[in-house]
Amino acid sequence: MSGTHAMDESTLRERMALAVADxxxxxxxxxxxxxxxxxxxxxxxxxxxxxxxxxxxxxxxSQILSRLPEVLDRLATNLEMAGATVHxxxxxxxxxxVVTGIAAQHGxxxxxxxxxxxxxxxxxxxxxxxxxxxxxxxxxxxWIIQIAGEAPxxxxxxxxxxxxxxxxxxxxxxxDVKLSDAPEELAAFARATLRRRFLEADMGISGVNFGVAETxxxxxxxNEGNGRMSTTVPPVHVALLGMERVVExxxxxxxxxxxxxxxxxxxxxxxxxxxxxxxxxxxSHGPDEVHVVVVDNGRTEILGTEFTxxxxxxxxGACLNACPVYAVTGGHAYGWVYPGPMGAVLTPLLARSEAxxxxxxxxxxxxxxxxxxxxxxxxxxxxxxxxxxxxxxSSNAERLGWAAWAHVWAHPASYxxxxxxxxxxxxxxxxxxxxxxxxxxxxxxxVPDVAPKSFRRMWKERGQ
Amino acid sequence: xxxxxxVTLFPTCLVDAVAPETGLATARVLExxxxxxxxxxxxxxxGQPAWNAGHAGAAAKVARxxxxxxxxxxxxIVVPSGSCATMMRVFxxxxxxxxxxxxxxxxxxxxxxxxxxxxxxxxxxREQRRRTPADATATVYHRSCxxxxxxxxxxxxxxxxxxxxxxxxxxxxxxxxCGFGGMFSVKLPEVxxxxxxxxxDAVAATGATRVVGCDVSCLMHMESRARRRDMDLVFAHLAExxxxxGRA
Numbered sequence: 181m182s183g184t185h186a187m188d189e190s191t192l193r194e195r196m197a198l199a200v201a202d203x204x205x206x207x208x209x210x211x212x213x214x215x216x217x218x219x220x221x222x223x224x225x226x227x228x229x230x231x232x233x234x235x236x237x238x239x240x241x242s243q244i245l246s247r248l249p250e251v252l253d254r255l256a257t258n259l260e261m262a263g264a265t266v267h268x269x270x271x272x273x274x275x276x277x278v279v280t281g282i283a284a285q286h287g288x289x290x291x292x293x294x295x296x297x298x299x300x301x302x303x304x305x306x307x308x309x310x311x312x313x314x315x316x317x318x319x320x321x322x323w324i325i326q327i328a329g330e331a332p333x334x335x336x337x338x339x340x341x342x343x344x345x346x347x348x349x350x351x352x353x354x355x356d357v358k359l360s361d362a363p364e365e366l367a368a369f370a371r372a373t374l375r376r377r378f379l380e381a382d383m384g385i386s387g388v389n390f391g392v393a394e395t396x397x398x399x400x401x402x403n404e405g406n407g408r409m410s411t412t413v414p415p416v417h418v419a420l421l422g423m424e425r426v427v428e429x430x431x432x433x434x435x436x437x438x439x440x441x442x443x444x445x446x447x448x449x450x451x452x453x454x455x456x457x458x459x460x461x462x463x464s465h466g467p468d469e470v471h472v473v474v475v476d477n478g479r480t481e482i483l484g485t486e487f488t489x490x491x492x493x494x495x496x497g498a499c500l501n502a503c504p505v506y507a508v509t510g511g512h513a514y515g516w517v518y519p520g521p522m523g524a525v526l527t528p529l530l531a532r533s534e535a536x537x538x539x540x541x542x543x544x545x546x547x548x549x550x551x552x553x554x555x556x557x558x559x560x561x562x563x564x565x566x567x568x569x570x571x572x573x574s575s576n577a578e579r580l581g582w583a584a585w586a587h588v589w590a591h592p593a594s595y596x597x598x599x600x601x602x603x604x605x606x607x608x609x610x611x612x613x614x615x616x617x618x619x620x621x622x623x624x625x626x627v628p629d630v631a632p633k634s635f636r637r638m639w640k641e642r643g644q
Numbered sequence: 645x646x647x648x649x650x651v652t653l654f655p656t657c658l659v660d661a662v663a664p665e666t667g668l669a670t671a672r673v674l675e676x677x678x679x680x681x682x683x684x685x686x687x688x689x690x691g692q693p694a695w696n697a698g699h700a701g702a703a704a705k706v707a708r709x710x711x712x713x714x715x716x717x718x719x720x721i722v723v724p725s726g727s728c729a730t731m732m733r734v735f736x737x738x739x740x741x742x743x744x745x746x747x748x749x750x751x752x753x754x755x756x757x758x759x760x761x762x763x764x765x766x767x768x769x770r771e772q773r774r775r776t777p778a779d780a781t782a783t784v785y786h787r788s789c790x791x792x793x794x795x796x797x798x799x800x801x802x803x804x805x806x807x808x809x810x811x812x813x814x815x816x817x818x819x820x821x822c823g824f825g826g827m828f829s830v831k832l833p834e835v836x837x838x839x840x841x842x843x844x845d846a847v848a849a850t851g852a853t854r855v856v857g858c859d860v861s862c863l864m865h866m867e868s869r870a871r872r873r874d875m876d877l878v879f880a881h882l883a884e885x886x887x888x889x890g891r892a
Binding site: 192193196197200201206210504505507508509541542543544545546547548550551564566567568569570571574578579582583585586587589590591592595599602603617620621623624625626627628629630631633634635636638639642 | 655657659660661662663664667668671683685686687688689693694695696697698699700701702703705706708709713742789790792793794819820821823824825828829830831832833834835836837838839840842864865867868869871872
């Protein structure tokens with residue numbers, strides 16, 4: 181992991197409290213997440229048996245993951261057969277070195293990028309800029325936040341937290357003419373500016389939605405055409421592939437694609453689905469060189485553990501849109517690259533930071549993520565499991581608190597006594613003034629009264 | 645004369661401490677349907693708060709007391725709380741797998757499948773009585789998360805509720821978490837109350853004046869927030885609505 185992230189500088193509670201207090205953010209998030217979730221529901225309504233498709237995808241992915249090294253070998257062999265160069269990066273630093281190395285070799289000064297969360301994960305833009313290269317994000321949302329100097333707050337809709345006034349304000353800082361907040365005008369401005377950047381670029385960088393092993397093909401799923409421009413116009417194309425983002429066959433791709441686009445944006449298919457098999461052939465258009473950087477960065481350590489299935493994630497963002505926590509906080513408050521439920525699982529697994537251990541607390545364990553996940557990853561079970569792992573290292577106060585509670589409530593007599601005591605206690609002191617957890621409750625809520633008589637006492641008195 | 649069938653009522657700690665009336669209403673509703681009720685004296689709590697916070701050891705220590713008390717019973721164990729029923733039915737086997745002895749694992753395997761959430765139990769277990777719905781309060785039923793997604797209880801509570809209530813309204817936030825989540829509500833209190841607001845605002849938008857649910861914890865959380873906001877909403881457990889109708 182490169183640079184510092186928000187999670188190293190503040191607590192989860194501090195970040196999330198700030199986010200929910202921002203009413204403008206809340207309103208943008210509410211609209212965007214509910215619209216995306218509605219679209220997904222509609223799109224799923226149009227397929228015959230979504231549950232069967234989900235099971236098929238889950239099965240396919242588990243097959244792939246059970247022999248991932250073999251599948252990756254086959255992919256690499258076929259990529260090279262098609263004329264691409266394959267690089268292996270064990271961690272983020274190596275991935276950055278590989279890409280900056282390719283850029284140096286070709287004397288690259290300008291780079292255009294198609295949206296890639298993996299490039300955020302490895303901190304690629306900063307590394308390229310440090311060597312004097314000008315980097316332009318070409319996904320509109322991603323470009324907006326690049327200009328604003330921010331990180332994506334959603335893995336599919338990176339600028340989801342901005343309303344159109346804020347978008348106009350961001351774009352205005354790079355425009356010579358005065359922009360209105362009409363979406364058409366802003367899009368036209370972006371289109372004209374970005375087109376020049378595509379034509380000037382020495383290198384294009386993209387992510388990869390799926391690597392298809394049987395033919396050595398890179399599949400990109402986009403809506404704006406910027407993916408195709410980034411991978412075909414510049415003379416060099418560098419593709420970043422997370423090592424788990426592979427399928428063996430086009431049959432498997434068919435299943436995964438059908439789910440991905442519907443789960444992500446509610447589309448039966450996106451405007452562009454690009455399948456790239458090697459650099460250009462002699463007479464055709466396209467880049468002279470295609471480099472594929474297969475990035476591990478902690479994924480091998482997940483493989484074979486109880487979190488293996490997390491590597492089936494297709495990065496659709498459906499769990500973000502379904503999550504009631506994400507809907508009020510947005511992505512930045514999570515503090516690292518991946519937000520929402522998938523991020524709350526991935527962060528402690530991938531980010532090398534102590535602070536990552538508390539991110540799985542950003543969930544009420546309601547299970548809406550699991551319900552929304554197109555490949556059925558039991559996200560809430562994983563969050564709970566990560567909490568258990570973190571609890572082993574949790575503060576003494578928290579562990580002692582639970583031990584004391586367990587000691588009292590493990591015995592029926594002391595349990596009953598504790599209910600009587602809290603009933604009396606709540607009449608003597610206002611629980612809302614007790615520092616710590618009671619006050620945290622009482623800051624936004626009334627404290628429920630402890631009944632003068634417990635149910636068990638009333639039941640006993642009632643007789644049978 | 646045939647003896648009345650007997651069921652075990654596990655009241656849950658929260659009913660015991662803050663909502664005893666819900667417990668009594670549950671008992672009356674079951675009795676009215678012909679059951680004899682046993683309440684195991686030595687049960688305490690299912691261990692859910694510690695389990696959800698990641699403290700499996702503490703959860704097991706408390707849960708095994710309740711497990712042993714319930715292991716002495718036979719037949720259905722009715723629980724007026726979806727999340728506690730989930731803890732016992734779904735998570736106890738896992739909890740005792742992680743933290744329990746072999747004998748506790750066997751006890752859990754016996755007890756867990758006997759645990760029934762109240763509304764699900766009422767919807768399948770007895771012939772429904774024919775009665776004319778008479779409760780006209782504008783009501784939103786709150787689907788609580790664990791019950792909905794872990795136990796897969798979707799329509800049962802609303803079907804049971806519709807036997808007595810005439811004005812059931814659909815909230816846009818149906819199926820959304822109220823933000824309680826046990827320790828979550830105090831670890832991230834600002835997020836928790838914001839989530840409650842999303843649910844409460846959607847309820848208010850329907851014009852309903854009452855929220856009915858099957859989880860005392862969710863109801864308590866929403867009520868605590870609604871009272872702070874001075875909202876004109878009452879919160880009632882399904883058992884209380886059924887009970888009032890029965891006595892009317």
